[in-house]
Amino acid sequence: MDMRIKEVADLVGVSVRTLHHYDKIGLLVPDEVTDAGYRKYSEENLEMLQQILFFKKLGFSLEYIRKMMHNPGYDREEALKMQREMLENEAGKIEKMIKTIDKTLLYMKGDIEMTNEEKFEGIDFTNNPYEKEARKKWGDEAVEESERRIKKMSHREQEELKDRFDEIYKNLSGIRHTAPESEIAQKGIEEWYEYLNEIGDYSPEAFMGLGQMYVSDKRFTKNIDKYGEGLAQFMCEAMKLFYENRK
Missing domain, CATH: 1.10.1660.10 (Multidrug-efflux Transporter Regulator; Chain: A; Domain 2)
Known part of the structure; x- marks a missing residue:
């Protein structure tokens, strides 16, 4: 609800x-x-x-969270598992710091001795390795590269880009009722893949993830289906098969 x-x-x-x-x-x-x-x-x-x-x-910063979660390859289950590991890692650090505080209180009372190393146990300012892994998995290098290339284009070049997008979408719309695994469908999707890589850097896996976003994000679905109802779903299925054929 x-x-x-x-x-x-x-x-x-x-x-x-x-x-x-x-x-x-x-x-x-x-x-x-x-x-x-x-x-x-x-x-x-x-x-x-x-x-x-x-x-x-x-x-994580809000801006990075936004870019990461809108990455086509973002996987919620993987993210949850990673978040759990990150929290366990933090919990371990906190537990060590609590023990260091308890020992320091005893040291202040004169009940125990502490080395300088012991006084800083659990206090760790190094970068969390899981954050680096998250950035690697769902970073936005391909998207940012595409945006950089488009921004460098002249107004005329950007108009030509839009026209090319329209042309490819219209061609795909015309074959959206064929089987996604058919030769004509895969040829059309390959054209889309190759064109995306002219303005970005998409691996077949990232390409498949982008297709999944076409149906999971209603904004994508709405914009794509303007070219023909069901086009987003067709592209999603065809892009997944494109990836599987290139494993």
């Missing part, structure tokens, strides 16, 4: 202003906004919010 923004704020323990900010920066956009302007959050929105707050608690 959809929830209004105040209900979500009360449930989670964040302010309405925070949720407005998340919407504004494109981090968590509610699935529906009524004609009266009320934001309505779906179950999927709540699942995303859980992920956001876990990453935020672990020290």
Whole structure:
């Protein structure tokens, strides 16, 4: 059942202003906004919010969380497992610091001796290896590279880019009722893959993840299906097969 923004704020323990900010920066956009302007959050929105707050608690910036979670290859189950490991790692550090504090209190009373090394046990300012892994898995290098290349283009080149996008989408729309594994479908999807790599750097796996986003993110689905109803689903299935054929 959809929830209004105040209900979500009360449930989670964040302010309405925070949720407005998340919407504004494109981090968590509610699935529906009524004609009266009320934001309505779906179950999927709540699942995303859980992920956001876990990453935020672990020290990730909102901007990086946004880029990471909108990466086509982002995997929620993998993220949860990684977050659990990160929290266990932090819990271990906290436990060591608590023991160091207890020992320091005894040392201050003169009950025990402490070496200088013991006074700093558990205090670790090195980078968390799991954060590096998360950035590697779901970083936005391909997206950023595409954006950099597009920004360097002239206005004319950007218009030509848009026209080429339109042409490819229209061609794919014309074959969307064929089997995704058919030769004509795979040839059309290969053309899309090759063109994306002219303006970015997408591996076959990232390409498959992008296709999954076409159906999991309603904004993608809506924009793609303007070229023909069901096109997003067709592209998703064809892009997955494209990847599987290149493992």
